Amino acid sequence: MSDYIPRLIDPLLQDYLTYVPAFAINGIKAAGKTSSAERLADKTYRLDSAPTRELVAASPATFLGSEGTVLFDEWQRLPSIWDDVRRAVDNDNRPGRFVLTGSATPKGAAVHSGAGRIARIRMRPLSLAERLGEGAETSGISLDDILQGKVEMVEGSTSVGLEDYLGEIIRSGFPGIRSLPDKGATLFIDSYLESLFEREFTDQGYTVRKPRVLRNWLRAYAAATGSTAPYQVILDAAIPDDKDKPAKSTTLAYRDILDNLWITDRVEPWLPMNSQFKYLGMTAKHYLADPALAARLLGITMDGFLDDSIPLFGPQRSSLAGRLFESLLALSLQTYAQAITAQLNHFRTSTGNHEVDFIIEKAGRVAAIEVKLGAEAVGNQVDHLNWFAKTFTNYRVAKILVTTGDTAYTRHDGTHVIPAAMLRP
Numbered sequence: 001m002s003d004y005i006p007r008l009i010d011p012l013l014q015d016y017l018t019y020v021p022a023f024a025i026n027g028i029k030a031a032g033k034t035s036s037a038e039r040l041a042d043k044t045y046r047l048d049s050a051p052t053r054e055l056v057a058a059s060p061a062t063f064l065g066s067e068g069t070v071l072f073d074e075w076q077r078l079p080s081i082w083d084d085v086r087r088a089v090d091n092d093n094r095p096g097r098f099v100l101t102g103s104a105t106p107k108g109a110a111v112h113s114g115a116g117r118i119a120r121i122r123m124r125p126l127s128l129a130e131r132l133g134e135g136a137e138t139s140g141i142s143l144d145d146i147l148q149g150k151v152e153m154v155e156g157s158t159s160v161g162l163e164d165y166l167g168e169i170i171r172s173g174f175p176g177i178r179s180l181p182d183k184g185a186t187l188f189i190d191s192y193l194e195s196l197f198e199r200e201f202t203d204q205g206y207t208v209r210k211p212r213v214l215r216n217w218l219r220a221y222a223a224a225t226g227s228t229a230p231y232q233v234i235l236d237a238a239i240p241d242d243k244d245k246p247a248k249s250t251t252l253a254y255r256d257i258l259d260n261l262w263i264t265d266r267v268e269p270w271l272p273m274n275s276q277f278k279y280l281g282m283t284a285k286h287y288l289a290d291p292a293l294a295a296r297l298l299g300i301t302m303d304g305f306l307d308d309s310i311p312l313f314g315p316q317r318s319s320l321a322g323r324l325f326e327s328l329l330a331l332s333l334q335t336y337a338q339a340i341t342a343q344l345n346h347f348r349t350s351t352g353n354h355e356v357d358f359i360i361e362k363a364g365r366v367a368a369i370e371v372k373l374g375a376e377a378v379g380n381q382v383d384h385l386n387w388f389a390k391t392f393t394n395y396r397v398a399k400i401l402v403t404t405g406d407t408a409y410t411r412h413d414g415t416h417v418i419p420a421a422m423l424r425p
Helices: 010-019 033-038 050-058 060-064 080-091 128-132 143-147 162-170 180-205 211-223 231-238 246-259 289-299 321-340 379-391
Strands: 023-024 043-047 070-074 098-102 118-122 345-348 355-362 365-371 396-403 407-410 416-419
Touching: 010 023, 010 118, 010 321, 023 080, 023 365, 033 043, 033 070, 033 098, 043 050, 060 080, 080 098, 080 118, 098 211, 128 321, 143 211, 143 355, 143 365, 143 396, 162 180, 162 289, 162 321, 180 289, 180 321, 211 231, 211 246, 211 289, 231 246, 246 355, 289 355, 321 345, 321 355, 321 365, 355 379, 365 379, 379 396
Parallel strands: 023 098, 023 118, 043 070, 070 098, 365 396, 396 416
Antiparallel strands: 345 355, 355 365, 407 416
């Protein structure tokens, strides 16, 4: 554990131990769930090991009765353990008894929801703040402080530049490959995707009759990163030949299984409370759990970020590199919002005349965030932020433009321009 990368979720997990009898850490494979959970546990039982799984299945009470905090890692390999833990909590609800980690919920498994007994929390791949850590020569600007109105002006600088961000998109936020050379990281991600196509769907009880169709659909979904493109549009782009096109029910099954495997991480639309605004977009923005997966599906390398031949969906104000940078911010902001117990959404009117990349809401305060691949503020993005603040006057709105520049500053209109590397929870 000497190479452990501290996670923003760690304090939340430690807090859970003090008042929750059992909780499950869910998330995409290789996000680092086991490493974080093991730091909490007194005893760990890895259920992806056949001998361990057989022993626990033969006498669950023996393992459920262990002293201290017990971790059942990859619980979905023995679905019955979920209900065993739930019943154990019914009998003894002392806090900090059980932790479960899992990268999927088995299809058709007869498990109770766990409501009131087993709390759930999602763990994502590494955010930018976690990747950069303390050694990035970067002073941090707290998103939570901005939300609470504690920050009037921002300032500071960072040595992190555009090439660093593009490198992070390619490298991914999977902790286990951070130290690998570029070729090793690429091989890992290729293997990850092959396992998804060849095994994970089968483990979910779904037979993929045409793997090529699934791969093309997911590639089209990757091209829709950061957009609100309808699923039918994505399907039409993935399989233009009607002869091979799967039924809508098939592609909905793809989506549901990818959700269940935590591969997708959509950002839902913001629906303001007590608002008379009638023309809100109601569609989620599409993202994969890590932008490296999208980049690899699209065949993007560092040199390929300037390739304009790959078709995109939705408004064309962003390049492919811009969309993937936005995806990196989506991953990071999901993690930051979780750390400060806030909610992440996006905003778009139904006509598309006004939109804001991300909305973070907490206790009646809102941070409206636009993302810019570049160093300077751009008029239309600032215009969207100003329109939003003037429209939703029943909220206290902070305006933020996140860039790839090196300097943080506050504009005359109150918009905070912040390099992505400087933003912290």
